[in-house]
Amino acid sequence: MAQPSDTPPPPAPAREEPGPPFPVVRVVSIGAPLRWIARGASDLKACAIPSLFYGFCFAAMGLLLTVIFRHAYQYTSALTSGFLLLGPFLAMGTYELSRRRERGEPCALLPTLTVWRRNASNIGVFAVVLGVIFLVWARASLVIFALFYTGEMPSLAGFVAQIVSMQNLDFLAAYFGVGLIFAFVAFAASVVSIPLMLDRNQDAVSSMIASFAALLRNPGAMLVWAALIVSLTLIGFLTFHVGLVVMMPLIGHATWHAYRDLVEPLAQK
Structure with a gap:
């Protein structure tokens, strides 16, 4: 008769923790963005010093863009798009400031500087996606210039004069029409993506799908x-980038409140 073995049974495989559920997108009123701006202004006032730090970062980035613009104005729309594409990443600190204020925590700058580490892998994936969109648009911008200006490129003054006087309408329609398509894709993917990844550790794909859903369910409010x-x-740029010091943190804080309005909160267990 076989004797019972003294060898303990193998440990049961560890069960993986389920990830966060797919975000539920809500329908908001067309005037909701004005409410987001008002709440963002309240956050900016309450967390003035750390918020303005990020504003100065945006202003410095805008000045760098101006320097490049002087020597390569054919990249104007592409570089401006790049500024807006990078905006959500620079604004992560303002999202965290709004989140901390919401939870009754102090508005400290230091914890917000490394907030991206909370979900670095998925934020990295999102950065790659936006980076590809920007690179494709930059190439498309050059191709459009090459198609319409087969000879010598116009001077900067001549190019601006064409825009103001609406000359060369075929070029302007193609240039800004294609740019609008890329801007739409980037905006649609970014509406609530980074706040979702920071707040819930959501994966990048689900976050971007939720952003597109927010746009499709709320076309008026998103417009x-x-x-x-x-x-x-634009106000920030037209004030020689000084306005960016205030405007960009304001948009960042308002984006957090857009996320709170657009995405159903997780059910409390």
């Missing part, structure tokens, strides 16, 4: 939100 972002950014 107003996009117009506000472009308008506030």
Whole structure:
């Protein structure tokens, strides 16, 4: 008769913790972006010093863009798009400031500087996606210039004059039409992506799908939100980048509140 073995049974395989559920996107009113801006202004006032630190970072980035623009104005739209594409990453600190204020924590700058480490792998994937969009648009921008200016490139003054006087309408329609397509894709993928990845450790794919869903379910509100972002950014550029010190943190804080309004909170266990 076989004797029972003294060898302990092998340990049961560890069960993987389930990831966060897919975000549920809500429908908001067309005027909701104005509410987000108002709440963002409240956060900016309450967390002025760390928020303005990020504002100065944006202003420095804008000045760098201006230097490049002087010598390569054919990249104007591409570089501006690049500025807006990088915006969500520079604004991560402002998202965290709004999150900390929401939770009753102090508005400290230091913890926000490395907030990306909370979900570095997925934020990295998202960065690659936006980086590819930017590189493709930069190449498309050059191709459009090459197609319409087969000879010598116009001077900067001549190029601006064409835009103001609406000359060469075929070129302007192609250039800004194609740029609008790339801007739409980048905006649609970014509406709530990074706040989701920071707040819930959501994966990059689900976050981007949720952003597209937010756009599709709220076209009116998203149109107003996009117009506000472009308008506030334009004010920053037109004030020789000084306005970016305030405008960009304001947009960052407002983006956090957009995320809170657009995405259903997780059910408390």
